Amino acid sequence: MYFIVPSDCTSVSPSFIFPPIKSDPYPVLLQGPAGEIFNFAKIGYTTNNSYALAYVALPPNSGPPAHIHHWTNEWFYFPEGGVVIFSSYQMFPNDSMIPNGNQLPKTNMHRYLTKPGDLIYGPAFYVHGYRNEDNVTHNLITVWTPDLISQYFFAVSQILTSPFNIPPVANSSKTLFVTEAPKYGINMSAYWDEYVANWTDDWQPPLGPTVDGQSLLSVLQNDIVQNSTLPPIISYAVLTEPSSALKYLFLSIIFEIFFSAF
Numbered sequence: 001m002y003f004i005v006p007s008d009c010t011s012v013s014p015s016f017i018f019p020p021i022k023s024d025p026y027p028v029l030l031q032g033p034a035g036e037i038f039n040f041a042k043i044g045y046t047t048n049n050s051y052a053l054a055y056v057a058l059p060p061n062s063g064p065p066a067h068i069h070h071w072t073n074e075w076f077y078f079p080e081g082g083v084v085i086f087s088s089y090q091m092f093p094n095d096s097m098i099p100n101g102n103q104l105p106k107t108n109m110h111r112y113l114t115k116p117g118d119l120i121y122g123p124a125f126y127v128h129g130y131r132n133e134d135n136v137t138h139n140l141i142t143v144w145t146p147d148l149i150s151q152y153f154f155a156v157s158q159i160l161t162s163p164f165n166i167p168p169v170a171n172s173s174k175t176l177f178v179t180e181a182p183k184y185g186i187n188m189s190a191y192w193d194e195y196v197a198n199w200t201d202d203w204q205p206p207l208g209p210t211v212d213g214q215s216l217l218s219v220l221q222n223d224i225v226q227n228s229t230l231p232p233i234i235s236y237a238v239l240t241e242p243s244s245a246l247k248y249l250f251l252s253i254i255f256e257i258f259f260s261a262f
Contacts, residue, residue: 022223022225029163052150058140063084074122074143079139095182
């Protein structure tokens, strides 16, 4: 089950404030196969494989279908909410026995509409995914630990040289999204309902203990910038166009990295 640190100030835990993180020298800007725009600001090469971090812009009707991670845990931070995240209640720890209706029965999927400031922790082995069902782009920050996943996205995504004029997702990327996934400990749906028997909007996640937020801070601790207000991270791909660098404040235009909290 995914656990949530709620944004409601009347709840047991306050909303999570995502700290400013020192970016790698050359962040990588990618278009993911599910339509997301990733700015990989930290990868295992500089974190000793302890984690990867990406700032994500999620256009309307984009987001990954139901899938299972076997090698990594995840945190999702939703600064403005508005993204639907979903999870199974059942674990699937065997990567060769998946709920596709053949090996195992399909599973029920429970949905939750995120609120501003929500931090959701997703341990391995649950079927899960998220989607922007709104008509505007929403933003999130994703952290994977350990970093056994950035190379997956580099293998299946399209590198972007600008955050503008994003091309359609290539069919080859969509195919690789599924076929390459097992190499990285992932079972990825080939189509939206492949693992899903029913969808319900009944997910009321348990109030996540603050340990989930503290665990994330422990993962990030070596890269947290103390007492500093950082400007938006600019992708290295954008900086290859120096005459346009100031114009392309990537994350201030597509999404704000540090948002109003900073």
